[in-house]
Amino acid sequence: MLALAASAVAVAGATVAARAARGAGAGAADDQDGARDTVILPRRARPRLALPDQRGAGAGAGEAAGATRCGACHLVEGWEKVRFNHDPTGFPLRGVHADVSCNGCHGKSFDKPVADTCSACHRDRHAGEFGLHCEGCHDEKSWRPLFQADAHRRTNFPLVGKHALIPCAECHGNLRDRSFARAAVRCDACHEGDFMRTAAVSIDHLANNYSRECQTCHNTFRFFPASVAAHDACFRITSGSHHGVHCLSCHSALNAAAFTGACATGTFRCSECHSHQCARSDVQHKNVMGYQCATTKCYECHKIGGL
Amino acid sequence: MPQDRRPLALALAVALALLASSGGADAARRRHRQRHRRPGARAVAVKIVPSAPALATPPPVPASPGSPFGRVALITERRAYLDRGAADGLKPGQALALARFGRPAGSCTVEVVGDHEATCTGNRPRVGDTFRAARVGARRATVKAAARVIPVLAPLVDEQTLQARAAVVAAGTIEKVEFNGRHALRARATAEVMPGVVAWFNQPDAQGGGYAQERIDAVIRGVPLGGSGFRFDGAFSAMRWSVPAVERFRPGTPTQFYLWEAEASRRLQQGGTTVAVGRLWPYHTPGLTLLDGIQLGRENQAGTAEGGLYGGLIPSAASLAPGFDIWAAGLYGALTQVGTRESTLRLAREEARVGVWHGARTVTEAEALAQLWIGPVVAGGGGRLRWADSGGGLAVEQAHLDLGVRPSPRSGAGLHARYVGATLLPDAPLRAELPMTGGALHALADVHIDLSTRLALAASAGAHREGMTGRHQLHAGAEARFLRLFGETGGLWVGADVEQGWLQGENLYVQFVGQGAGRLQILARLSANGTRFETPTAIWNLHELGGYANLDGVLTPWLRLRAWTLLRAPILVQGALPVEASFGAVAGLGLAGAM
Numbered sequence: 040m041l042a043l044a045a046s047a048v049a050v051a052g053a054t055v056a057a058r059a060a061r062g063a064g065a066g067a068a069d070d071q072d073g074a075r076d077t078v079i080l081p082r083r084a085r086p087r088l089a090l091p092d093q094r095g096a097g098a099g100a101g102e103a104a105g106a107t108r109c110g111a112c113h114l115v116e117g118w119e120k121v122r123f124n125h126d127p128t129g130f131p132l133r134g135v136h137a138d139v140s141c142n143g144c145h146g147k148s149f150d151k152p153v154a155d156t157c158s159a160c161h162r163d164r165h166a167g168e169f170g171l172h173c174e175g176c177h178d179e180k181s182w183r184p185l186f187q188a189d190a191h192r193r194t195n196f197p198l199v200g201k202h203a204l205i206p207c208a209e210c211h212g213n214l215r216d217r218s219f220a221r222a223a224v225r226c227d228a229c230h231e232g233d234f235m236r237t238a239a240v241s242i243d244h245l246a247n248n249y250s251r252e253c254q255t256c257h258n259t260f261r262f263f264p265a266s267v268a269a270h271d272a273c274f275r276i277t278s279g280s281h282h283g284v285h286c287l288s289c290h291s292a293l294n295a296a297a298f299t300g301a302c303a304t305g306t307f308r309c310s311e312c313h314s315h316q317c318a319r320s321d322v323q324h325k326n327v328m329g330y331q332c333a334t335t336k337c338y339e340c341h342k343i344g345g346l
Numbered sequence: 347m348p349q350d351r352r353p354l355a356l357a358l359a360v361a362l363a364l365l366a367s368s369g370g371a372d373a374a375r376r377r378h379r380q381r382h383r384r385p386g387a388r389a390v391a392v393k394i395v396p397s398a399p400a401l402a403t404p405p406p407v408p409a410s411p412g413s414p415f416g417r418v419a420l421i422t423e424r425r426a427y428l429d430r431g432a433a434d435g436l437k438p439g440q441a442l443a444l445a446r447f448g449r450p451a452g453s454c455t456v457e458v459v460g461d462h463e464a465t466c467t468g469n470r471p472r473v474g475d476t477f478r479a480a481r482v483g484a485r486r487a488t489v490k491a492a493a494r495v496i497p498v499l500a501p502l503v504d505e506q507t508l509q510a511r512a513a514v515v516a517a518g519t520i521e522k523v524e525f526n527g528r529h530a531l532r533a534r535a536t537a538e539v540m541p542g543v544v545a546w547f548n549q550p551d552a553q554g555g556g557y558a559q560e561r562i563d564a565v566i567r568g569v570p571l572g573g574s575g576f577r578f579d580g581a582f583s584a585m586r587w588s589v590p591a592v593e594r595f596r597p598g599t600p601t602q603f604y605l606w607e608a609e610a611s612r613r614l615q616q617g618g619t620t621v622a623v624g625r626l627w628p629y630h631t632p633g634l635t636l637l638d639g640i641q642l643g644r645e646n647q648a649g650t651a652e653g654g655l656y657g658g659l660i661p662s663a664a665s666l667a668p669g670f671d672i673w674a675a676g677l678y679g680a681l682t683q684v685g686t687r688e689s690t691l692r693l694a695r696e697e698a699r700v701g702v703w704h705g706a707r708t709v710t711e712a713e714a715l716a717q718l719w720i721g722p723v724v725a726g727g728g729g730r731l732r733w734a735d736s737g738g739g740l741a742v743e744q745a746h747l748d749l750g751v752r753p754s755p756r757s758g759a760g761l762h763a764r765y766v767g768a769t770l771l772p773d774a775p776l777r778a779e780l781p782m783t784g785g786a787l788h789a790l791a792d793v794h795i796d797l798s799t800r801l802a803l804a805a806s807a808g809a810h811r812e813g814m815t816g817r818h819q820l821h822a823g824a825e826a827r828f829l830r831l832f833g834e835t836g837g838l839w840v841g842a843d844v845e846q847g848w849l850q851g852e853n854l855y856v857q858f859v860g861q862g863a864g865r866l867q868i869l870a871r872l873s874a875n876g877t878r879f880e881t882p883t884a885i886w887n888l889h890e891l892g893g894y895a896n897l898d899g900v901l902t903p904w905l906r907l908r909a910w911t912l913l914r915a916p917i918l919v920q921g922a923l924p925v926e927a928s929f930g931a932v933a934g935l936g937l938a939g940a941m
Contacts, residue, residue, distance in 0.1 A: 124420040129755065137424065142615070151684045152692045154719045156750070158726065159693070166633045170746035171717065171726040172762050172790075180867070180898060181938070187894045187912060189855060189873050195788065195810030195819040197849055199877045199888060203914050204548055204930035206557055208595040212776040214604060215663040216635050220766065220782075223814050224848065228780045232594070254879040258886055260916050260928055261550070266886075282925055 130155045134179030166216040196224050200259030226253035233262075242286050288312075309337040416479040418444070418471050419463070426454060426471040431462040434479040442466060442477040451475055469864060470834050535569040535577075542908075542936025549929055561585035571610060576621075581606040594776055596664060604666045606636070617645040620652065625668075628656050630680035630697045632715040633730050633744070636661055638668050643678070653679040656701070664776075676701020676711075693719040709734045709770050724750045732770045743767045756796035763789045784813030802827040810847075819847035836860015836868065851877040867898040876918075889918035906938040 112123040123141075125132045130153075132139075144153050144160055153159065157173035169175065176186045188203035202210075210229060211219040222228035230253060237244040256265040265286075266277045276282060289312070309315075317332035324330040329339075416430030430436055440456040454468025539562065546557035562584050569578040583604045589597075596602065611622035613629070620629070622641040628634055629641065630652060639658015645651070657675035661668050678699040685692045698714040715728035729745035745765045752758040767785040787810070794804035807822040823843025831838045839857040855873035862868060871894040879886040892914045899907040915929035 124422070132422065137422065152719070154693050154717070154724065156717070156719075156724055156726075158717065159695070159719075162627060162629065163632070164627070164635055166635050167713070167715070167728055167730060167744050167746065168766070170728070170762055170764055171748040172760070175762075175790075181908075183908075187871075188892065188914070189853065189871065189875075189894065192843070192845065192851070192853055192875070193790070193806070193808055193821055193823075195786070195812065195817070195847075197845060197851060197877065199849070199851075199875075200890070200914070200916065201548060201930060203892070203912065204546055204932055206544075206546065206559070206595070209593070210776075212595045212779075213663045214666060215661060222779045223782045224812055224817050224819075225780075225815055228782075229594070229776075231780055232777065233592075254886060258879075258888060258919065260888065260890075260919075260930075266920075277920075278922075278925060 135181065136179055164217045166218050168216070168218040168220060196221065201261070202259055225251070227251045242290060309341075414478060415476045416442075417477075418473050418475040420473055421471060425457060425465045425467045426475075428456075428464045428466060428477070429462070430477075430479040431460045431464050433461050436464045436479060442468075444468070444471055444475040444477050446472065446475050467864070535567060536940060537564070537566045538938060538940045539564045540936055540938045542934060544932065544934040547931045547933075550926065556590065558588040559585050574612070575614060576610050576612045578608075578610050580608045582608075597777075599665075602665070606666070613645075615649075617647040617649055619643070620645055620654065625661070626658075628678070631656055631676075631678045631699045632697050632728060633711075633713040634674065634699065634701075636666065637674065639673075650682045650684065651680070653677070656699075660703075660705075672703070672705040674701055674703045691718070691720055693717075703732075703771065705771060707734055707736050707770070722752050724748075734770045741767055741770050743769055757794065759791070759793040761789075761791050763787075782812075782814050784815070786810065786812045786814075800828065800830045802829060804841075806843075817848040819845060819849065821845040823853070832858075832860060835862065849877060849879065851875055865900045869896040870894070887918070887920060888916055890914055890916050904940050906940075908934075908936045908938065910934050 141149075145151070156171060157177070158171040161173065163171075163173075176190075188198045191198040191203070207219075208214070210221055213220060227234055234244050234251065234253075238246065242249075256267050257263075258266070264276070264283050271277050274281070276284060315332065320332050321330075327340075416428050416434065416436075418426045419429045420427050428436070428442075436442075436456050436459050438456055438459055441453050442456060443453050444451040452469035452471070454466040454471050457465045457467055541562045542560075544557075544559045544561070548556055563582070565581045567579050570576075571578055583602075583606065585602050587600045587602065589600065605625055607625055607627055609622055609624040609626040611620075611626070613620045613622075620641070620643045622628065623639075625636065625638050626641060628637060630643075631641070634656070637656065637658040638661060639656065641654065641656040643652050643654020655675070655677050658673065659668060659670060660672040660674055676699050678697070680697045681695065683691065683694040694717065696714070696716045698712070700712045701710075703709045703711055710733045711730065712732075713728070713730040715726070717726035718724070725748070727745075727747040730743045731740065732743050733740050742765070744767060747763045748760070749762075750758065750760040765785060765787050766782075768781065768783045788808070789810075790806065790808040792804065792806035794802065796802040803824070803826055805822075805824040807820075809818070809820050811818040821843055823841060825839055825841030827837060827839045829837040836859050839859060840855075841857070842852070842854045844853075845851045853873060853875040855871055857871040858868065860868050873892045873894075874890070875892065876887060876889045879888075892912070894910070894912050896910040897908065899909075901907055911931065911933040913929065913931050916924050918924075
């Protein structure tokens with residue numbers, strides 16, 4: 040699922056989204072009660088309704104001390120229909136928490152505090168990878184997170200281009216620990232296989248000692264075509280008619296594709312790919328100074344492919 | 347009277363007499379109907395209050411017991427609770443017009459009715475909203491009850507004795523409520539099945555086709571196993587992939603099955619021996635997740651201490667297939683300290699384990715976790731050490747520290763730091779993956795404050811550094827949330843952030859969070875971002891537009907729908923329009939049925 044992912048400690052974007060989702064519903068609680076708190080049942084924010092084992096603590100006038108106000112939480116329609124207003128406790132029961140049994144969190148007694156952090160109740164399936172910051176990715180509606188590509192920008196590896204459009208498992212393969220750990224931020228930490236595979240499908244990057252800074256030539260939205268800045272200085276392939284031409288279409292001798300830093304102008308022949316009829320070309324260029332129907336001469340004028 | 351006007355006066359008198367006679371006959375018929383009305387028909391006479399605004403303007407004061415106006419006593423996420431019931435004329439299905447501060451505030455439909463209370467669902471009622479409860483039936487019942495002669499019986503026990511008994515019970519040291527949690531409220535077995543589909547699409551796609559996945563996830567919780575005190579918990583995922591020509595994760599395995607949990611366990615509220623066996627997810631063993639084996643421990647009666655041992659086989663990290671290549675065993679312990687409501691230290695818990703991990707090499711490991719809750723501050727931290735005899739030595743594999751503070755109900759801040767070291771376990775799940783050997787450090791700080799119920803602000807900043815390559819990344823952002831920009835429908839979030847480091851960029855976004863028809867939760871986000879890749883020979887930049895939408899719908903109380911989509915398209919590459927149209931989309935659809 041794309042909704043899963045993160046290689047860094049915390050994801051503020053997802054935190055924002057989670058809080059946003061929570062805040063949207065929490066507004067009503069804020070309105071009605073005027074106060075929320077971080078701790079369970081602080082004295083100043085105790086609910087108006089007594090808890091089942093707060094015998095007498097919340098009893099109203101006229102009620103005998105020690106009386107258990109069952110009706111404070113339970114309904115006459117059934118013992119299991121509980122209507123306790125949890126909002127003033129500082130932990131409004133939203134999403135799936137609304138369906139959790141009371142003692143699922145409170146154990147034996149409502150008197151014991153329960154931390155309002157996720158990790159106080161939930162075990163960590165990520166083997167400690169993300170610390171105790173569960174709400175950075177998860178919310179209360181479902182344990183399946185709303186985490187998405189924008190939130191990944193808060194990591195040390197922003198998801199740019201096609202990286203945002205692939206299944207999470209293509210990078211985060213450890214399902215046992217759900218650790219979402221990645222080897223390193225370098226391209227070849229994941230694309231080492233692709234680098235080596237060029238020997239079979241393209242110019243042998245290893246044999247030609249190409250840099251492993253893949254982004255020098257490739258962008259993240261498309262691996263092909265590559266854009267080589269040094270190549271454009273001699274023969275433009277980033278745009279124009281020659282954009283998208285496979286390297287091997289011209290560089291049939293692979294060792295000629297090594298980047299030496301020196302412009303290799305003059306090594307190519309237009310007529311190797313383009314068939315020219317000199318009779319026709321002569322007519323078209325009859326007023327062009329220095330025109331000559333000979334290979335390599337075309338490029339003296341047509342430096343930008345397509346002109 | 348002139349003689350010529352006598353016939354006119356006579357005709358008028360006759361007409362008035364007939365009219366009076368007709369009215370008297372109507373009154374007589376009404377009296378006759380009331381005398382001969384069937385008892386059951388009396389309830390039908392309850393007045394249904396229409397939701398016309400003119401009638402929905404009761405006073406904005408809390409309703410008193412004798413008032414014809416009822417009040418929303420409290421609300422939960424799903425429903426509102428009213429302080430009027432059947433005795434006040436409410437009945438299931440009745441539409442109530444709500445008023446807030448004297449103004450119409452929507453309506454809600456009565457759901458369940460008790461004698462003097464009821465629940466209703468509707469368009470986000472609030473506590474304090476008032477409504478008119480027709481008390482016709484109640485008044486008649488009162489009149490009729492008054493007419494009856496009720497014999498006065500002497501109390502079986504006098505009031506003084508009752509008070510004395512109540513005082514004795516209140517002073518007792520034993521639990522006075524028999525329903526003390528040993529039975530969980532609504533803690534019956536549950537099951538959830540979630541079928542879904544996800545598709546990834548890229549245009550153009552050089553790798554030959556996008557991804558598509560059909561999957562089904564199932565979870566079952568708390569199935570009692572006879573009267574043994576054991577319960578069963580299970581979870582699995584099954585999926586079928588269509589993948590492009592090149593795939594990195596589990597190539598050549600289009601059908602995948604993951605068994606997350608199949609555990610029979612015994613863990614009682616009153617403590618004692620705890621047992622779990624099967625494919626389990628052990629308690630109180632930080633850093634240890636799936637294990638095909640057993641956990642055996644002992645918990646004290648107060649539930650504040652537990653210790654024991656664990657052992658078993660470790661399934662494959664990629665496929666979760668059981669195997670005999672890796673096993674782990676060790677001891678664990680956990681402590682909990684609980685304060686009172688008034689004490690400064692409210693809660694603390696500590697967990698630790700020491701053990702052996704035996705795979706391609708034998709590793710001794712120790713891991714601990716602690717969490718403190720002191721007043722408004724929550725602090726936590728932990729770490730993992732591993733020691734390998736055959737090379738590797740001692741390694742800090744992981745350490746983290748989390749601090750959070752909420753000085754007021756409407757504000758909070760957090761600081762999170764984490765160190766991830768190189769692991770000593772040589773079992774990277776992906777092929778052609780280069781292991782990280784230098785460790786990495788990550789930190790994040792965030793703060794938020796709700797200025798009002800309509801406006802909130804948030805900000806965050808983070809830093810990352812990787813030891814292996816020295817690459818670092820910084821980011822910072824801020825967000826303004828207009829919580830009620832669209833009233834009860836939802837609000838708008840506007841934010842921006844910037845990144846510096848090995849990958850530089852900016853990101854702007856607008857996000858809508860809202861709901862519709864009381865059954866839909868909507869999150870829609872539109873973002874624009876720019877990224878610059880700095881290389882030794884050039885700086886590449888890419889500007890993209892992106893969108894994300896998530897829809898959660900409650901179809902029935904036991905069926906939910908989730909649909910989501912992500913869109914991305916480059917709009918500028920190196921400052922120019924893309925040579926050819928490119929975009930990508932991911933879409934998912936799933937159902938969740940709960941039983």
